[in-house]
Each structure stands twice: as C-alpha cells, then as structure tokens.
Amino acid sequence: MGSLIRHSLRMRRVLTASVMLAVAVSVMALFALGLTYGGVQQGVRASAERGGAQVMVVPRDAAADVSDTALLFTGAPAPIYLPTSTARDIEEIPGVERATPQFFSQTLNESCCSTGGATRLVGMDFAKDWTIQPFSGRDLSAGLSDDEVIVGADVGGDVGGRLSLLGSVFTIVEKLEPSGADLDDCLLLDIDVARGLSAENLGLSHLWEKYGSPADLVSCVLVDLDGDVEASIVLNRINALDGVQGIQRSDVVASSQKQLEAVFLILLGAGVLMLASTLVQLFARFYSCVWERKSELALYRAMGASKGQIRSLIGGEVSVIVGVGLVLGLACGAGLYELLVGMLQDGSAFPFIPLDTGAVVGLSAAIVLAFALLSLAAIAAPLAQIGRLDPSLAMQQGDID
C-alpha cells in the first residue's frame, strides 16, 4: 500500500506540490493571524483589567513624547522634568482622588548596565503607587530598599538575581507580569534611589543645571479622579498649573481601542475569508482528485481491494499532502507571527501579550483538526459515490490506459 501511495504522489508531483503549498500557505496565515489576534486580545484584556491611571500629568514639553500605553503606567521617556512642588499642587486640586509621582532617570543599555537590552530606569513612590500593584504578586506598598529593583516582564534576569546599574549592584525582588505596554521594559527603583543615580551621572549634569537638583524633580504624576467629578473640569484645573499638561486616559484608550478594533476586524475578516476560500478550494481539489481517479480505484477493487483498503490508499495520500503542508505551514506561520508582532510593536503601542504555550499548542491542534476534518469530508463523499458503483462500470468512466 505504501508503495502505491509513493508512486501516486510521485507521478502527480505538480498536483501534490501545489496542494501541499496551498495547505502550507493557508495554515501559515491562519496560525500567524491566530497567534497575533490572541496576543492583541490578551493585551487589551490585560489593559482593561489593569487600568493604570486615569490621567498622566507631564511637563508640557514632554507631552508629545508620551505613547499611549506609557500613559497608563510609566512616564514619557524624555529627560524633561517638573518640580516636586507642582506634584504636590496636583495632589491638592479638588477632584483628584490620588496621585503618584514618577521619576524617569534614563534609558539604559548594555554599555552601562547588565540588563541585556534597552530598558528604562524609572523611580517610583511605591507608598503612593497603585498602577503597578496589579502586575505583582507581592505587596509593593512597603517600598523597596536602596539595593532592590523590580523588573518588567521583558527585562532579563530572575527574582533573586543581580543587576549592575550605573555602577551599583541591585537585587531583583520582583518580576512583573506582562502588561503588553512600555512597563515590560522598565526597571523600577525607589524614586529617591533613582534620583540619586541620576544626580551622580555626569552625563546628565546638564539637565540638573537646567532643571535643578533631581531630588526636587519628578517627570510625571499619575492621577486618578474622584468618581463624581467631571473629568474635564479637573483636567482644566491641572492644565492651569504652570508648565504641565494633563492627558486623559479615556481619550487615548478610546483611540487605541478604535485602532485595535480596526486591526481585529482586518485580521478576522482576512482570516475568515482566507479560511473559507482555502477550505472550498481544498475541498474541491481533494474531491476532484479522488473522483477523477475512479477508474483507477475501481481497477484496484477489481484486483481485490476492499473499500476499506481504497479508503486507506486515498487517506494515506491525503495525509502525506496535508501533513507536510501542516508542518511547513506551522513552521512558516511561527516565523510570520514574529514578523507581524515586530511590526505591530514597532509601529504602534498596542498592548500585546503573547499566548502561552498551552494556547499555542491548542491553536495548532485546532488547525490540524480543521484540516484533517476537511480532508476527510472531501474524500469521503467521492469515495462513497465510487463505492456505490460496480467496479466494472466505474472502470469504463475513467482515464486509465
């Protein structure tokens, strides 16, 4: 039986290769789109569940540098500061329920630190912060000691490990869960420790000449508003302060969600259309592959092949074609997924949390199952029709020599 399958595939090599390719391309697209869709969906869900702050107040000059997701959890990655007195003023504004300052120190890389890539050093007032806690399993309100650091999900190193930052050694006490936002690339220190590191950095001295001592500066203030106060009124009060601008999360999130919805729609629409088109084409291809060979199959029955053996023969051929297509498709789909995620993350600030291994395996299994069922359905119908024909009649209707 195996040799017949090999012969058949070999002699129909163009057809075999084209159907394999069709399966591979479809699987690749489905797998990549499925993983991407799942990652974006998880990111959005996480953003919704871990809302961060409602308003971020930044120096007016820095407002343009704030990305959508940075707004929720961390400050603008720009060395532009406002005085701590302004931060205190913000806390006093009627309608502000709570406020927490952050101090962006600098972007770090391998030349100064052992973080393994570009990361942002941010100082936090953990006693006041509520935005980071949802990403941690430990109580952060007690704050950190001077040699402790919390790292984002994408930063190298594990809890208990050591990091060398600007000449000082820190112990990682917590690794945050993925946020799909800029937070994943941040190193969080106590705000005063971050200020101290910045003050000692000679490369930043020009900043302190301009803004004053870092001990008296913050780079942003995250704010939550009283529920019964009109947000725009509070925002106007904030913006009335000298040199600051408040950015409301709702605007950003709404805009971000509109983009996400559009992307979802495109992904979903493309995926569904591709799936439908592929399934119809593959069904037709497999169906005709079997039907066009009815005289050959009838001849095998005349030689003594049972209907079960004919099913095994055709099933074997289809399994090889679909199996190779699936393996190729899944491998290429994983590559395409990496490419898509890179593009999404580079080009926008979509919160993105990759699916875990279980979900990836589940998606792969679902695709394999879908194509297996499709193949079975496509060959079952013509095989049943051929099975109802007498071998002698079926042989008269075919193309064997």
Place this chain on the structure above:
Amino acid sequence: MSMLEVRNLGKSYDGNVVLENVSFTAEPGQSIAFVSPSGSGKSTLLSMLGLLLSSTTGTVVVDGQDSDALGDKELSRLRRETFGFVFQHTQLVGSLRAIENVTAPANFAGRLPFDARERAERLLGSLGLSDRLLHFPYQLSIGQKRRVSVARALLLDPPIVIADEPTNDLDAASSSSVADTLFERTRNGGILLFATHDRELASRATRVMHLEGKTFVEG
C-alpha cells in the same frame, strides 16, 4: 460442488435486457470460450462472472459461496483470491511502470508466500517483456500492454482467469504466446473463461458457448 456455478444470470440497463437466463457450471481444468458478435454482451457476462458487475437476476456461486450473500470484505477477498482479470481495454495504471502494474494486486493481498516482484519479472519474461519492465504504459505498444495485463491477472495464481478478448490487437506470435500462457493454467487445474470472436482461439477451449437470443448456450 462446482468451482463456479452460474444460475439464471441476467442483466438489464434501464429496462433493456442485455442478457437473461445464463446458466452453466465450470470445473477445474476446463476452459470455456464465449463467442458472439461485438456488443452482444460478452463483456457484461464476464464482468458479472468476475463479480465486478451486479446482476439484475440470478447469481454466481464461487466455490460454494453465493456472491449475492457476501458483503464488501468477503466479495473483495473472493475477487482477490479466486479471479484474475484480463480486461478488453488492458486497464493499466498510467502512473505505474509495467512491473508495478503487474505487482499492483499484491498491495491488497496481505502477506504472500512468494516474492511478488520476482514472480512479476518471471511472468513478464515468459511473455517476452523482460526488456520492458520499467516502461510506463504510454511507452508500450497495445500488444505489450495486453501482455502486461495478462501477467497482472496471473500474479496471484488465481484458480479462475477471466479474459475478455485476450488476443485482440496482437500479432500471430504474441497471440500464440498469450494464448499458450492462459491455457497452460487449465493444465494445472485452473479454469479459463474467455470471450472472443476468434474461432481458432475458441476451438482450443474445452467448451464453447454461443449467444442464442439473449442467453449463452453450449455447443
């Protein structure tokens, strides 16, 4: 009990009767020639005898087994173990080489007590095709194709060989070679059932059945 017993066999297509009331038995060592003009139902009869075409009336009993009472598995086994077919239109698979066409039945026969490829080579050699083993059907003449189909029919050493116009399109030498190979089977206890309008070939059979009306009668 006869090896092959045919009882009142008949076939109609859309109400048009092609054959009716064909009855005979065949014993080991016999050869039976079915002689009639073209298009009169010889191929239909042979297909029914070989269990490749269901009859409208009557039945075929093979070695005591009524074919009408058999399911697909038993029918397939009976075809595989009892019959070898030489079709009128050779019916070779275009994607298989000559030797692979001959060994094709072995793919469905499970474990065999002999090497199928070795036997196929021997059969093809005896039919003068030793130098055509690896040719595809499109590379063979009609006579060579017919000889390949004869070799295929004999591969599993079936007790009954059914041949539909086995010497059609063959030159005298090839015709003789094919006929000798087929009749050789009957000397070893096999049964040969064949259709022909070649009177010389028919005369070599132990029995001849002619068409009379819509039935075949002996004599």
